[in-house]
Amino acid sequence: MKFEVLTDEEFKKFAYNHEQASFHQTLNWATLKAFTNWEKHLVGVKKNNKVIAASLILAKQTPIKKKMFYAPRGFLIDYDNFELLKFFTEGLKEYAKKNKAIFVKIDPYISYQERDLYGNIVEGGKNNKNAFNNLISLGYKHKGFNLMQEELQPRWIFVTQTKNTTVDEIMKNMDPKTRQILRKNERNKIKVREIGLDELEKFKKIMEHTGERRGFIDRPLAYYEHMYKAMHDDNFIKVMLAELDTDELIDEYKLEIKNINEEIKQREDKYNLDPSKVNKNKYDQKQNQAKNEINRIEKNIEHIKNLKDTHGKILTLGGIIFLINNKEVLSSVGGSYDELMEFQSAYTLHFAGMKYAIENNYDRYNFYGITGIFDESNPLFGLYSFKRDFGGKVVELIGEFDLIIDKSAWILYKNALKVYSIFKKIKK
Numbered sequence: 566m567k568f569e570v571l572t573d574e575e576f577k578k579f580a581y582n583h584e585q586a587s588f589h590q591t592l593n594w595a596t597l598k599a600f601t602n603w604e605k606h607l608v609g610v611k612k613n614n615k616v617i618a619a620s621l622i623l624a625k626q627t628p629i630k631k632k633m634f635y636a637p638r639g640f641l642i643d644y645d646n647f648e649l650l651k652f653f654t655e656g657l658k659e660y661a662k663k664n665k666a667i668f669v670k671i672d673p674y675i676s677y678q679e680r681d682l683y684g685n686i687v688e689g690g691k692n693n694k695n696a697f698n699n700l701i702s703l704g705y706k707h708k709g710f711n712l713m714q715e716e717l718q719p720r721w722i723f724v725t726q727t728k729n730t731t732v733d734e735i736m737k738n739m740d741p742k743t744r745q746i747l748r749k750n751e752r753n754k755i756k757v758r759e760i761g762l763d764e765l766e767k768f769k770k771i772m773e774h775t776g777e778r779r780g781f782i783d784r785p786l787a788y789y790e791h792m793y794k795a796m797h798d799d800n801f802i803k804v805m806l807a808e809l810d811t812d813e814l815i816d817e818y819k820l821e822i823k824n825i826n827e828e829i830k831q832r833e834d835k836y837n838l839d840p841s842k843v844n845k846n847k848y849d850q851k852q853n854q855a856k857n858e859i860n861r862i863e864k865n866i867e868h869i870k871n872l873k874d875t876h877g878k879i880l881t882l883g884g885i886i887f888l889i890n891n892k893e894v895l896s897s898v899g900g901s902y903d904e905l906m907e908f909q910s911a912y913t914l915h916f917a918g919m920k921y922a923i924e925n926n927y928d929r930y931n932f933y934g935i936t937g938i939f940d941e942s943n944p945l946f947g948l949y950s951f952k953r954d955f956g957g958k959v960v961e962l963i964g965e966f967d968l969i970i971d972k973s974a975w976i977l978y979k980n981a982l983k984v985y986s987i988f989k990k991i992k993k
Contacts, residue, residue: 568656
């Protein structure tokens, strides 16, 4: 076996079809991260001139003039193969030292232990505890089994299997409330549309608004533009907006009123023809219910007209960036407008991502980050319960590890990071 620097083509050929493939371990992701000053390293192990393990390593200069190495979502390697993992680790240590790295951070895209829809451990389920033990025995320092969202990438995610299934089967497994909202949104003419580079500013405005509401600072428009350019040509990205055509919805409401008025007229004609054959109480009850329904719809029309006057004919309700590889469709980042939350567009957007995964035979739809506390006392419980109600399962990933290359520099870096965090909190 040989530890080598790989060419772009060697890495791409191996990585893009690997069992642990993710958009993080792609040349496209390296191109995007170059925008924020991360440099690309491609390394791997060859046996008989064939790549058998590989990783994209991102490197960034730290304030102490040495580099942080990061393998996003871990190495593409069989973590159960101790000898291979040991050989790769020894080669990586030497390579990292030559390139003035303080440590190598990894967060492997493998589960720790199998869990169900409710976050319970599946008895007799699959686990990767052997892989965990192999990493520990080789000197990787585990950052802990965190339950919240303190890491670079979420340790807890929620996924729905979509391979070899149908939209009807997925719908059947949803919570009834979720199905009801999706059908209501369909009746309300909410539609999902893919946008291109020329309309990314619409998505940026959604995220800016969402950031103000949730208390985070959104990335600049240029970042989204670089993401799109880096990912689009290989079909790794779809930017989707949920929209509502106010005129179309008003026309639908008017048609409902017309149909109800026809029903009222038919009942009236029948009653006038021979009142003795009609139950007067039931007749009055149905007529009143129909008139009340017309009043309700007329109020809806006025409301939609007001929204049209404020926001225009087409209401942009929300959006999601989906990142895609050969195994999954992942909901990366998204948001919605607070004043239009009544339309619950997030349901329709996620459902569009699920349908795309089903129709194109991807293994799963990934709702991405949740927390590992499945209790209503958790302030982020709603994030989990929203995703859970689509059906699927909780995935607990194995977590973050640091492989220390330069111990004295690592201690200095950790202390500098603590000071930085304190100043950041004070500033906030």
